[in-house]
Amino acid sequence: MxxxxxxxxxxxxxxxxxxxxxxxxxxxxxxxxxxxxxxxxxxxxxxxxxxxxxxxxxxxxxxxxxxxxxxxxxxxxxxxxxxxxxxxxxxxxxxxxxxxxxxxxxxxxxxxxxxxxxxxxxxxxxxxxxxxxxxxxxxxxxRINPGGSLTERQRELLFAAVDRGYYDVPRRTTLTELADHVGIAKSTCSETLQRVERTIVREFVSDLPRQPLETDADATDS
Known part of the structure; x- marks a missing residue:
């Protein structure tokens, strides 16, 4: 795709x-x-x-x-x-x-x-x-499809967060400002974004090839 x-x-x-x-x-x-x-x-x-x-x-x-x-x-x-x-x-x-x-x-x-x-x-x-x-x-x-299972409301909030610079470094808007912009409570905004981020990260990771993590002991043995 x-x-x-x-x-x-x-x-x-x-x-x-x-x-x-x-x-x-x-x-x-x-x-x-x-x-x-x-x-x-x-x-x-x-x-x-x-x-x-x-x-x-x-x-x-x-x-x-x-x-x-x-x-x-x-x-x-x-x-x-x-x-x-x-x-x-x-x-x-x-x-x-x-x-x-x-x-x-x-x-x-x-x-x-x-x-x-x-x-x-x-x-x-x-x-x-x-x-x-x-x-x-x-x-x-x-295409790697993180976020494919997000709800429409979650997508709208995510797009608003990106568009207003919530994920920029440094951030161009605060959580309070973002919540006010979309018309929801700050606590609801925070919880929804956490769910969105969890979903996207899990879906992204599921598409990546898994490799064993090399430990200090493995590096020493080699």
Whole structure:
């Protein structure tokens, strides 16, 4: 299995390309996306210091049939949208490789993570070019699947922790700040991250070849 991350330059026209370029400091995260017969439906998290203006621009965009605000915390809103089927989903369907969520979009560029056999991953790239989308490949690597058994909520918290620099050295955010950002208690945040870390480490280790640990006595005998 191969895992790839692509940075796709979205063309002008689709709402997320136009609005994200008009508000370059705004971050869009597509949490779920479902194609329909004539339209696509998605749940999108928007982080912006000018959230009201962003929502106004979305409602005014001709490609959006519906914008429903599900939650609004001032600088972060979760909205449900209905629009034409996104080109990225078209490429995914044609190549038979799923796009991993969330998809982050800023300044008209979408960060796409995909996993599949090498041929399907390559076909996804060919399909993107076939529908006129340009992209850069950030990386392609052999997939070791730590975190494959995480729940959706655990994944969301992990992505938030990474995005906000909780695992940077030195850390760019504290546990308290991270908990406040995702809207949960600090104790819940700490316990959830511990479960996430335990799961990822165990799954990662299970994929590694085991070798006996050389002790000081073994080194002396040799």
């Amino acid at each position: 191969a895992q790839a991350r692509l940075l796709v330059d979205l063309p002008d026209g689709p709402w997320v390309a136009d609005v994200s370029r008009a508000f370059p400091d705004t971050r869009f995260q597509v949490l779920t996306a479902t194609p329909g017969d004539d339209a696509g439906f998605a749940l999108v998290r928007i982080t912006s210091s000018d959230l009201d203006a962003v929502l106004t621009a979305m409602r005014a965009h001709e490609t959006l049939a519906e914008v429903s605000v599900m939650a609004n915390d001032g600088d972060v809103a979760t909205v449900q949208i209905e629009a034409g089927t996104p080109l990225l989903l078209v490429a995914a369907q044609r190549s038979g490789v799923p796009i991993e969520m969330p998809v982050a979009i800023e300044r008209g560029v979408a960060r796409i993570d995909i996993t599949g056999d090498h041929e399907r991953v390559a076909e996804f790239g060919r399909q993107l070019r076939a529908i006129g989308l340009e992209f850069d490949v950030e990386y392609v690597q052999q």
